[in-house]
Amino acid sequence: MTVELVELVKVYGTKRVLDGVTEKIESGEFFVILGPSGEGKSTLLRIMAGIEKPDKGKIIVDGDDVTNKPPEKRNVAMVFQNYALYPNMTVRENIEFPLKMKGEKKEQIREKVEKVAGLLGISEILDKKVTKISGGQQQRVAIARAIVRNPSYYLLDEPLSNLDARMRTVARGELKRIQKELKGTFIYVTHDQKEALSLADRVAVLHAGKFEQVSKPKELYDYPRTKWVAEFIGDFPMNFVPGEILGERVEEVGFRPEWVNVGKGDLTCSVESVEAVGDSRYLICVFKGYGITILSEEYYDVGDEVRFEITQYRKFKDGRLEE
């Protein structure tokens, strides 16, 4: 189902955490809200769940205004960061809980729970206490409890952040598969851009209380709409130098570390430090007085002069992308 956010505002004390968030999330979309910590991502998600009320603005689900509905009446599913499993219940009782609240029949509940457990590979542990299972299993149980019913939309608040790096990659793939299978509207909050770029159909970057950019992952990376996004997205921030250095009549040009050919061309910079990532290395250099980072296959040492050319770049004016 579609979820429309209309001019949402939320103020805590003097801080406008959300300052007019507007977007339409399409049915069946995997929509990721990305932003640094403390930018109100979780607040936004909680407003969508109904746990918190916006100070202004509306939430419209499939044409219905649900802004003033409490969470128990919204038919949404949510996975919290710490999973929020009911510690007094078994795995099965946890997954059954939302179905029981809807008053479904016993056999029907049983059937649905078994099916979901199979889908997530937790059939073996159904009768264990949730406090007695591993972190990865807890995360699956939390997801099982969310997908066992048929909610209008799914809200996920950094559900993978408590897993270790390797498990996270596996869980990411699984989550994406499940979402495609259910054809559900997933709204997913994270501060991890890798997660955002690999999961999302569309990514919304939340900054200063607004969606600074909403676009497909590839576009977000290649055509960041603002300098802030350009610096926020990517393992290393986009490099910025004044346009005139490259002979452009524009305030600033930006290029990503991998948009260069090292060893060719007529630009030179001197290496300040080297960061090795896998096979390749990022050279942090000084280029005409500006600090930049460039990707190199070759090995360079601190103090070396490096020749390079820029293969593509974007033009920026007043911190915004020039089309």
Add this chain to the structure above:
Amino acid sequence: MKWSYIGAIVVGAYFLFPLYVLFLLAFNSPTFTILARYPALLPISLTLNNLVVSLQGSAFIDPLIKSLETATLVGVITLILAVPAGYGLSRLPRTVAYPILVLLLVTNMMPAIVIGIPIAVEFIKLHLFESVVGLALAQTLITLPLATFILQGTFSSIPQDLENQARVDGAGLLRRLFSILLPIAAPGIAAAFLISWMFSWDEFTYAILLIPFHSTLPVTIYSDVTRGNLLAGVAFSLVFTLPVIVLTFALQKYLRGEYLAGGIKG
């Protein structure tokens, strides 16, 4: 290391000696205890006779039942008030919850002997004087703040998100309470009940002011001793003390200094 042991022995002796005396009084034959000018320091002639004689008959049973009734009633009234209060406080912002907790703590310090007299005067008018219900209502003043502290702590340790999750899963307030919050808080609730029970069981001031005549065990023990009925007093004391010592150990976790300290520091 040596100092630890010397300290340990001094401390241990100071705390154990009175208990040992109580034991001698209860089980040594009276000739070597209350009848002797210099009572024996060793268990020379152990007997159960003291206990058997004293604990027979209604002199003991009536106050025992009164004590049991009062303590249980206090536990129940306390929980009825403290469970919602503890939950409410745990869900209020600190700036609001803290003054309320301080208010409760300050009232806990109001002297029973000051409050007890006007209450006694009122209770005579309301026919609650000399009644278990009246005493329980007054003793709840002592237990309610403490139980509220314990339960506020218990409910605060249940993450707000667990409750949010239950709401998202479609549970209203009552369902959340009975399916999620109360089962998880059960150990804290049990502790609050037992501590209330224990405080009431021990309570003396309200008891002597509000039920002076046919009272609970502590007041009965007091009147036995002042009337020279020493053996009965001692025997009752022993029976009276045992459940409380057991409870003290069972509730050790909740009687910690951090808890008492945490209450004031906020």
Add this chain to the structure above:
Amino acid sequence: MKLTPFLLVLPAVGYIVAFSFFPTVDAVYLSFQDPHGGLSLHNYQELTYFNIGGAVLDTVLVTVGALLIQLALGFLVASVLSREFFGKKALSTITIIPMGVATVVAAITFSFIFQTSGGYANTIIHSLFGTNVNWYQTSLSSLIVVMLADSWKNTPIVSLILLAGMSSIPRELYYSAAIDGAGPFRRFVHITLPNLRSFIGVALILRGVQEFNIFALPLILIGDHPPLLTTLVYNLYTTTFPEVGLALAAATVLLGFILVFMGVVIKLTGGRST
């Protein structure tokens, strides 16, 4: 939605206000009422015939004395228990038993230990020195018996609070002080005490107020020889009932001292830490 927690807290607060504040205010008000229904200091003038000054003095004496004993013992217990040694668990168990012994029972037990003639304490003294001590010979000695009994019963709470405080002080502070050349005494004065400030404050408030209210112990151990404020209130109450004005005047004096004491302790210990 934020209203619900308020509504849930309301009954408990209402209960306390109704049963605690209202009677307290009532008590103070009634204490100023003379037999003809007018407001006057009549009851307070009357109190002077009952040596109210002596009762106040003795109450303060017991409070201060018992607090000092409990703090000293509490520190001893806490510092012993803050070390590791064989039998620590057993000792910490022993030190909380008195918490489980009812005040009445503690009072009776101590009345058998300390008697005017004979008793368990005298058994020991008699076998060592061949004499007998009358523990209740003077007012002061009687009050000391009360303090000892009270400290036995209540030191556990003090030591629990102090122990909690001590375990919150990082070990490294002691190590670095020791390296800087501070001996055990200096470490206690310069590290333990300042860091325990708020914990000592908590112990003083909790115990101090209860010391002023100490009732069952003196009632059983010394009756009203000499009277403390609480036992004076009780005696006036039982002898003049149903007239309660006189008893309430004494109770109001007690209340005043408690409020002043709380104020002083909060000022001394809590003022800066909060």
